[in-house]
Amino acid sequence: MDRVLKIATRKSPLALWQAEFVKSRLQLLYPDLDIELVKMTTKGDKILNTPLSKIGGKNLFIKELELGMLDGKADIAVHSMKDVPYELPKEFKLGAILERENPFDAFVSNHFDSISDLPKGARVGSCSLRRIVQLKALRPDLDILDLRGNVNTRLRKLDDGEYDAIILACAGLIRLGFEKRIKQQLSSHQSLPAVGQGALGIEIRAGDELIRKLLEPLIHERTMNEVMAERSMNSTLEGGCSVAIGGYSITKDNALELTGMVGNIDSNTILRVHENGSLKHPKELGEVVAQKLLAKGAGELLKGE
Structure with a gap:
């Protein structure tokens, strides 16, 4: 490229870390490439007193970044894959999914x-319906309170005594240097992760072949297959931030495994399905898991019935 590559990013510390990480990886590959971060504020960053499930879900964190790419202010956008809707607008596509960090949830507390x-x-504290329904299954006697804000803000609220404990993603804590704050890593049996949790994705404009080829070396094939299986399940379920859905895929013995979960916080019902599939067909594995969840009654749970 003979011009500056512009990366759209939110302004939160974690989002900036992620964008800087992608920038550093690209500069190792292309030492002569000029790269700039374009820092943006999204609607999700502005509305901090209402649960995401009630104001439109996690796409609130990426819409402004997409508009920036359409307007030519940026060439790519870096996201946590768990924040990327299963269906992107036709103007965009995923250019790369990078190697996954720790995908699990973390129990953080100063006293326990x-x-x-x-x-x-x-x-x-937790604002995730997925975490809440699984936490209720583990400990129905707890008082679960809403928790919004970036990682630093949530930790500060814990330190200020507003909560006895909070649940966050291990990946964000590790990336920001807060690994020592993790008191317990929750297993997939205790709290199945969000679809795409721990993985970074790079969104590009559809049809931008120059950018797509530029990003190709960043693609981590194993992570891509695993996240594709999870996202395929989510797509078939038509799940968003307003429903409790978890999905976690791993590569094992040259095969792909996927566990899917659908829950409902009103009825405290949780449905789980685990299936094995081919590494060559991650999308199909996701569809199989979703269909088995639907056969168990997931559709009614997702409607809140």
Whole structure:
């Protein structure tokens, strides 16, 4: 490229870390390429007093970045894959999915070492319906309170005594240097991760072949297959931020495994399906898991019935 590559990013510390990480990877590949970060504020960053599920979901975190690309202010956008809707507008596509960081949820507390150590009625912060329904299954006696804001803000609220514990993604804590704050890594049996959790994705304009080829070396094939399976499941379920859906895929013995979860916080019902599939057909594996969840009654749960 003979021009500056512009990366659209949110202004939160984690989003900036992610954009800087992609920038550093690209500069190693292309030392002569000029790269700039274009920092933007999204609607999701502005509305901090309402759960995401009630104001339109996680696409609130990427719409402004997409508009920036359409307007020519940026060439690519870096996202946490768990924030990327299963269906992108026709003007965009995913140019690369990078190697995944720790995909699991983290229990963070200043006074307790694990969820089981929490006393009855302890205040636990989370804004994720997926986390809440699974947390209720583990400890129905806890007082689960809404928690919004970026990672630093959530940790500060914990330190200020607003909560006895909070649940965050391990990946964000690790990337920001807060790994020591993780008191307990929750297993996939305790809290199945969000679809795409821990993976970074790069969104590009559809048809921009120059940019697509530029990003090709960043693609991590194993992570891409795993996340594709998870996103295919989510797409078939038509799940967004307003429903409790989890999906976690791993590559094992030259095969792909996928566990899917659908929950409902009103009925405290959780449905789970685990299936094995081919590495060559991650999309099909996701569809199979979704159809089996639907056969178990996931459709009714997702409607809130």
